[in-house]
Amino acid sequence: xxxxxxxxxxxxxxxxxxxxxxxxxxxxxxxxxxxxxxxxxxxxxxxxxxxxxxxxxxxxxxxxxxxxxxxxxxxxxxxxxxxxxxxxxxxxxxxxxxxxxxxxxxxxxxxxxxxxxxxxxxxxxxxxxxxxxxxxxxxxxxxxxxxxxxxxxxxxxxxxxxxxxxxxxxxxxxxxxxxxxxxxxxxxxxxxxxxxxxxxxxxxxxxxxxxxxxxxxxxxxxxxxxxxxxxxxxxxxxxxxxxxxxxxxxxxxxxxxxxxxxxxxxxxxxxxxxxxxx
Numbered sequence: 375x376x377x378x379x380x381x382x383x384x385x386x387x388x389x390x391x392x393x394x395x396x397x398x399x400x401x402x403x404x405x406x407x408x409x410x411x412x413x414x415x416x417x418x419x420x421x422x423x424x425x426x427x428x429x430x431x432x433x434x435x436x437x438x439x440x441x442x443x444x445x446x447x448x449x450x451x452x453x454x455x456x457x458x459x460x461x462x463x464x465x466x467x468x469x470x471x472x473x474x475x476x477x478x479x480x481x482x483x484x485x486x487x488x489x490x491x492x493x494x495x496x497x498x499x500x501x502x503x504x505x506x507x508x509x510x511x512x513x514x515x516x517x518x519x520x521x522x523x524x525x526x527x528x529x530x531x532x533x534x535x536x537x538x539x540x541x542x543x544x545x546x547x548x549x550x551x552x553x554x555x556x557x558x559x560x561x562x563x564x565x566x567x568x569x570x571x572x573x574x575x576x577x578x579x580x581x582x583x584x585x586x587x588x589x590x591x592x593x594x595x596x597x598x599x600x601x602x603x604x605x606x607x608x609x610x611x612x613x614x615x616x617x618x619x620x621x622x623x624x625x626x627x628x629x630x631x632x633x634x635x636x637x638x639x640x641x642x643x644x645x646x647x648x649x650x651x652x
Contacts, residue, residue, distance in 0.1 A: 418604025
């Protein structure tokens with residue numbers, strides 16, 4: 375009982391600090407900068423700012439760890455969001471209910487079994503694209519990413535990487551369909567990759583983009599999710615990384631799987647949702 379109570383008190387204290395920052399400004403620059411960094415990581419870059427925020431070195435109020443299960447900026451359950459907050463702040467606080475706290479972007483390339491399996495699964499989907507084994511209806515982008523991550527993470531535990539045909543990805547037994555991409559629709563908790571087991575991502579594209587740990591572009595690894603084209607606090611595109619220069623995603627016109635160069639720009643976010651099982 376003590377741990378949930380401490381987490382709840384911590385979240386409430388951080389919420390009070392954020393509200394005070396919005397009212398008076400500059401009370402604690404380190405926490406204010408960290409909060410803005412969390413917002414940009416969760417919602418995409420602030421369209422009203424031209425700056426690319428980075429975590430304050432050595433001054434983050436929370437240790438940047440993928441093992442954190444409660445974001446310190448998440449409002450307590452049932453706590454209403456501050457009426458005086460801006461729309462951006464309200465969207466950010468709502469997202470913090472699901473999004474893990476972010477530290478500096480990961481700098482290590484992932485070479486574990488799950489990552490290798492994700493690359494094999496993507497290669498299989500690309501080989502089937504447009505052919506006899508391809509799905510007969512267009513794929514929803516978030517459905518594709520959820521299925522790839524689910525199968526690759528399960529393979530790490532089983533020690534056997536199988537194509538998605540055997541994981542319920544065919545037309546007879548499709549994976550979960552994509553749902554509304556409204557980040558404020560409910561508390562969709564992101565999975566913790568360090569916990570092991572099968573990683574089940576939320577269905578919607580916006581909800582998926584809140585999950586995982588931010589990755590430096592130079593460390594992009596097979597199985598990392600790449601989000602871009604942010605509009606109204608949510609991405610419009612998602613793909614699965616093959617390596618540091620190439621991603622695979624759903625063609626928005628044809629619905630087929632395609633391989634494209636890694637997108638570049640201020641609003642490209644790479645997130646790691648697969649654990650590092652060897």
